[in-house]
Amino acid sequence: MLNRRLLVRSTVAGALALGLLGGGVVVAQSALTQNPAEVRAGAYALDSGHGKITWSVNHLGFSTYYGQFVNVKADLTIDPANPSASALTATIPLTDVAPNDDRLKAHLQTADFFDTANHPTATFVSRSVTVDADDANEATVVGDLTLRGVTRPVTIEVQFNQAGTAMGAYKAGFDGEATIKRSEFGINYALPAVSDEVKLHIEGEFNIAE
Numbered sequence: 675m676l677n678r679r680l681l682v683r684s685t686v687a688g689a690l691a692l693g694l695l696g697g698g699v700v701v702a703q704s705a706l707t708q709n710p711a712e713v714r715a716g717a718y719a720l721d722s723g724h725g726k727i728t729w730s731v732n733h734l735g736f737s738t739y740y741g742q743f744v745n746v747k748a749d750l751t752i753d754p755a756n757p758s759a760s761a762l763t764a765t766i767p768l769t770d771v772a773p774n775d776d777r778l779k780a781h782l783q784t785a786d787f788f789d790t791a792n793h794p795t796a797t798f799v800s801r802s803v804t805v806d807a808d809d810a811n812e813a814t815v816v817g818d819l820t821l822r823g824v825t826r827p828v829t830i831e832v833q834f835n836q837a838g839t840a841m842g843a844y845k846a847g848f849d850g851e852a853t854i855k856r857s858e859f860g861i862n863y864a865l866p867a868v869s870d871e872v873k874l875h876i877e878g879e880f881n882i883a884e
Contacts, residue, residue, distance in 0.1 A: 706838035710810055713754045713837040713846050718880035720748035720764070721845070725878040727766065732869035739868075741773035750880050752846065757813065762800040769794060786863040789822055796821040798828070815850070821859040828852055830876065843881045850876035 733739040748764035768788040800817035819828040835847040
């Protein structure tokens with residue numbers, strides 16, 4: 675399950691499968707809550723300004739290199755009374771990658787990596803969610819990640835943070851973690867010096883659709 679003590683108390687997110695937690699009876703409330711059973715059911719959209727995917731790879735054995743995908747778009751349906759009915763779809767613009775290095779950002783757009791001329795986005799679509807039997811604030815979300823035209827199953831361990839009204843909107847916040855192998859999506863450049871394994875940390879605040 676999700677490491678409960680992440681650098682930031684941690685995907686969707688991405689995903690990315692963020693928000694697919696709950697169980698029990700939904701209760702009407704407006705105060706902040708850390709009880710997933712109290713989250714409002716309904717359709718949510720990711721606040722892209724407060725949602726991103728941080729990726730990391732081992733770089734030549736000398737360091738762990740970090741970058742981020744920003745401007746992620748995601749739609750989420752939450753059903754706390756029946757978590758398996760919840761669903762998430764996410765779109766990641768691969769041109770909006772932030773590696774803190776202009777030359778690397780340009781290189782990542784090429785066929786060595788994302789090949790954004792032919793595949794400008796990646797997508798994630800959830801297929802199942804299983805709430806942790808010992809902790810209802812955690813869930814395992816399985817879905818399909820499509821990257822460079824290749825679709826592979828990905829498992830995201832999700833942590834529910836809290837929900838409630840803040841800054842004029844009802845929100846639900848989640849963190850997630852996943853690990854993928856880039857070679858499975860045809861990204862073989864610099865293997866094995868730069869690790870095949872890519873770790874993803876996903877953060878997301880979702881606003882309920884009014």
